[in-house]
Every structure is written in structure tokens, then in C-alpha cells.
Amino acid sequence: MTDRLTILRPDDWHLHLRDGEMLKAVLPETARHFARAIIMPNLVPPVVTAADAADYRDRIMWAKPKNSDFKPLMTLYLTEDTQVRDLRAAAEIGLITAVKLYPAGATTNSQSGVRDFSKVTRVLENMAQIGLPLCVHGEVTDNDIDIFDREAVFIDRVLDPIRRDIPGLRVVMEHITTSDGADYVREGGDDIAATITTHHLVINRNHILAGGIKPHYYCLPVAKREEHRVALRKAATSGDPSYFLGTDSAPHTDAAKLQPCGCAGCFTATNTLSILAHVFEEEDALDRLEGFTSRHGPAFYRLPVNEDTITLEKGEPVEYPAQIETGDGPVTLFDPGFPLHWHVRV
Ligand code: NCD
Ligand code: ZN
Numbered sequence: 001m002t003d004r005l006t007i008l009r010p011d012d013w014h015l016h017l018r019d020g021e022m023l024k025a026v027l028p029e030t031a032r033h034f035a036r037a038i039i040m041p042n043l044v045p046p047v048v049t050a051a052d053a054a055d056y057r058d059r060i061m062w063a064k065p066k067n068s069d070f071k072p073l074m075t076l077y078l079t080e081d082t083q084v085r086d087l088r089a090a091a092e093i094g095l096i097t098a099v100k101l102y103p104a105g106a107t108t109n110s111q112s113g114v115r116d117f118s119k120v121t122r123v124l125e126n127m128a129q130i131g132l133p134l135c136v137h138g139e140v141t142d143n144d145i146d147i148f149d150r151e152a153v154f155i156d157r158v159l160d161p162i163r164r165d166i167p168g169l170r171v172v173m174e175h176i177t178t179s180d181g182a183d184y185v186r187e188g189g190d191d192i193a194a195t196i197t198t199h200h201l202v203i204n205r206n207h208i209l210a211g212g213i214k215p216h217y218y219c220l221p222v223a224k225r226e227e228h229r230v231a232l233r234k235a236a237t238s239g240d241p242s243y244f245l246g247t248d249s250a251p252h253t254d255a256a257k258l259q260p261c262g263c264a265g266c267f268t269a270t271n272t273l274s275i276l277a278h279v280f281e282e283e284d285a286l287d288r289l290e291g292f293t294s295r296h297g298p299a300f301y302r303l304p305v306n307e308d309t310i311t312l313e314k315g316e317p318v319e320y321p322a323q324i325e326t327g328d329g330p331v332t333l334f335d336p337g338f339p340l341h342w343h344v345r346v
Contacts, residue, residue: 002286003314009306010273010293012037014135014174014195014246016265017060017072019043021327024063026251029269029324031070033344035306038135038246041077041100042109048077050090057095073097073301075135079112080119084126091132097301098133098172099123103158105141106150107220108250108264113137117158121165128168133301135172138181139221148205151221152180159184163192172300175200175248177221179231185242186235193300195246196236196292199266201279202336204229215257216332219250220264236292237285244296247272253329268334271320275334277312277342311345318343 015030015037017023030037039060041047047056053074060072075098076087082099090096101120102113114120127134138159139150163169173185173194185194199219204226208217217223235243249272250265257263268275273293280289289312298305317339323330 005277005286005289005312006309007290007312008294009033009035009308009310010245011035011297011306012247012249012269012272013172013244013297013301014038014040014197014248015269016040016042016248016250018251019056019059022251022331023059025324025326026249026267026269026331027060027063027070028065028068030249031065031068033273033310033346034070035308036071036073038098039072039074041075042102042107044109046077046079046109046112047075048079048082048112050076050086050095053090053096075100077102077112078114078120078123078134080114080116082120082123084123087123087132088126088130091130096132098135099127100135100137102137103139103141103154106137106139110137117162124162124166124169128166128170131170131302133170133172135174138173138176147222148224151176151178155180155184163188172246174246175221176232176235177224178228182231182235182243186240188242193242193244193296194235195248196232196243197246197248197266198268198272198275199223199334200229201233201236202229202275207337215262216334217266218257218262218264219248219266233279233283237280237283237288239285239288239291241291241296241299243292244300245276245293251326251331253326254323254332255329257332266334267331270324270333271318271336271340273310273312273344274318274320274340274342275336277314278336278338278340281342313343313345314341315343317341
């Protein structure tokens with residue numbers, strides 16, 4: 001039985017760091033274990049221009065713990081007004097690593113997202129030319145589409161047509177939650193990959209809804225049926241480089257989550273690696289954890305892997321706090337519902 005595992009230092013390919021007091025409180029939670037992260041741009045107002053991205057990167061660097069060499073990989077929030085020239089300049093100087101597509105209304109702070117996909121064709125064509133990845137929130141927003149079907153319908157109605165129209169566009173389907181997403185990416189060739197979150201490997205929709213409503217398990221895309229969770233586990237632990245970790249750690253204060261219309265998002269930065277080691281061990285795939293957390297992401301993004309390592313050690317239960325304190329109020333940590341025994345040594 002393995003009880004000690006050293007892997008290349010992980011990266012998080014989908015992370016919400018927020019701003020201000022929240023940024024200060026949550027950034028150390030990620031920087032403790034992860035070397036780099038793709039930083040989501042859904043602030044209010046969103047990070048839409050190169051200048052916005054440069055300012056946000058500066059604020060992150062200021063908030064960073066002094067002894068940390070954590071590197072934020074910045075993204076731009078795609079709008080119908082995004083300027084090709086601004087985007088290309090930001091990519092050329094290495095200021096941005098990807099561009100994020102939110103269908104308008106799909107999730108937290110997505111009001112400025114895209115309504116008419118034909119309006120962003122020219123931007124996407126330019127991204128295909130320079131190989132700049134598009135990170136996609138893959139859900140349709142139509143009221144007549146059931147929320148549990150929105151990912152599968154998005155693939156057919158939006159994502160596949162875009163990829164056919166713009167060959168060579170490199171796409172990361174973010175936080176996939178269905179076997180449809182996993183299958184589409186597996187069969188989609190070298191220009192598409194997917195991130196998978198920690199929480200979607202652990203919870204299904206019963207965890208949110210059965211035996212009382214659990215707002216801390218509510219996120220978008222919402223967790224689906226058990227068969228989908230099983231498919232995601234299979235994908236994540238398969239060793240297929242199309243899949244890599246994007247925690248989608250999305251902090252909201254308890255006050256914002258625990259109300260009649262609560263916010264979507266699970267905060268998993270702090271305990272993600274202990275949970276993942278548990279999941280991969282359960283799937284008898286500990287030898288594939290490094291691929292998922294540390295190798296497949298850099299390969300898709302055409303970046304070097306990290307040089308240093310972390311060690312995971314199995315022992316007495318790990319004590320994680322139930323909440324972290326922030327200047328905006330407490331944020332509850334994702335509770336996997338089982339004890340964690342894998343300690344992270346950095
Ligand atoms: C994210 C957030 O809070 O910003 N929420 C979530 O439920 N995942 C937005 C997102 O990634 O959809
Ligand atoms: Zn997200």
C-alpha cells in the first residue's frame with residue numbers, strides 16, 4: 001500500500017481569486033500548494049482589456065504571501081466588444097494565457113458575456129491563428145432548457161458549431177460535469193481539453209438536494225446524476241491528457257451563499273489535494289494523480305511543467321478548518337463528507 005507520494009508541484013487551471021479583502025484571504029490558500037493558476041476574469045466589473053488584466057495581475061502580486069513564487073496566469077473576459085488588437089497585444093507580451101467565454105447569464109458575474117456568438121467570430125479566428133486557448137463555460141442559458149441538460153445542449157448547439165466554423169481554435173471545456181462532456185473531449189482531437197473540478201468528483205445532485213438543501217454544494221455547472229460523477233472519475237483517473245485539474249474554487253461569503261437566492265460556487269482551494277489523493281486512491285490510480293494535477297495542463301497550454309515537487313503522506317486525519325476568515329466575512333470550505341488522511345508536505 002502506498003502511503004507516500006511525491007509529485008511535480010500542481011497547477012490549478014481554473015481558479016477564482018476575486019479582489020480586495022477576499023483576494024487577500026483566499027490567495028494564500030492556493031499559493032500554499034499550487035505553483036500557477038489560470039485566473040478567472042469574472043470580477044465586477046470584469047477583466048476585459050489588456051490594461052484590466054495588467055492591473056489585476058498587479059493586485060494579485062501585491063496580495064501574494066511574501067515567500068511565495070506563485071504565478072497567476074491571466075485571462076481576458078470575452079465580450080461582444082473585445083478588440084482583436086488589444087487581445088493580440090496582450091497575448092504577444094505574455095500578459096494573458098487564455099480568454100474566457102461566458103454565455104451571458106450562465107453563472108456568477110456573466111452579465112457582460114456573449115449573447116450573439118457570431119459577434120465574436122473574428123476574435124476567435126485570431127485566437128486560432130495565434131494558438132491562444134479559449135476557456136469555455138459550457139452551458140446554454142435558455143429558460144426552456146432544464147438546468148441539468150444545459151451542458152449537453154451547449155455542446156450540440158454552440159460548442160461543436162463554433163469548432164467546426166473555426167478550425168484550429170484551441171478550447172478548454174471548463175469544469176465538465178457530464179459523461180457527454182467527457183466523451184466529447186475524449187473524441188475531440190488535440191485542440192480540445194477539459195478541466196474537472198475536485199467537487200464534481202465527490203458530489204452528485206443528491207448531495208445538494210436530498211435530506212435538506214445544502215447551499216455549500218451548489219455551484220455551476222450544477223452537479224449531475226451519479227452516473228455522471230462516475231464518468232468524471234473515470235476520465236480524471238484515466239491518464240488521458242485531455243483532462244486536467246481546474247478546481248473552480250469559487251469563494252463566496254456564507255452570508256452570500258446562505259440566503260433565499262444564494263450564490264453558486266464551492267470553495268475548495270484549501271483541501272483540494274487531500275481530497276484528490278483520496279479519490280485517486282479509491283480509484284486505484286494514485287500513479288495517475290501527477291498527470292492530472294501537474295502534467296496534462298502544462299502540456300495543453302504549451303508551458304513547461306513545474307520543477308519542484310510536493311509530497312503527499314497518508315496518516316492521521318488531516319484537520320482542515322470548516323471556514324476561513326476573510327475581511328468580508330467567513331467562507332466555508334467544501335466538505336467532502338469523509339475524513340481526509342492525505343497530508344500535503346511542501
Ligand atoms: C463561479 C463564481 O462564483 O465565480 N461559480 C461557480 O459556481 N463555479 C463561476 C463559474 O465558474 O461558473
Ligand atoms: Zn469558475
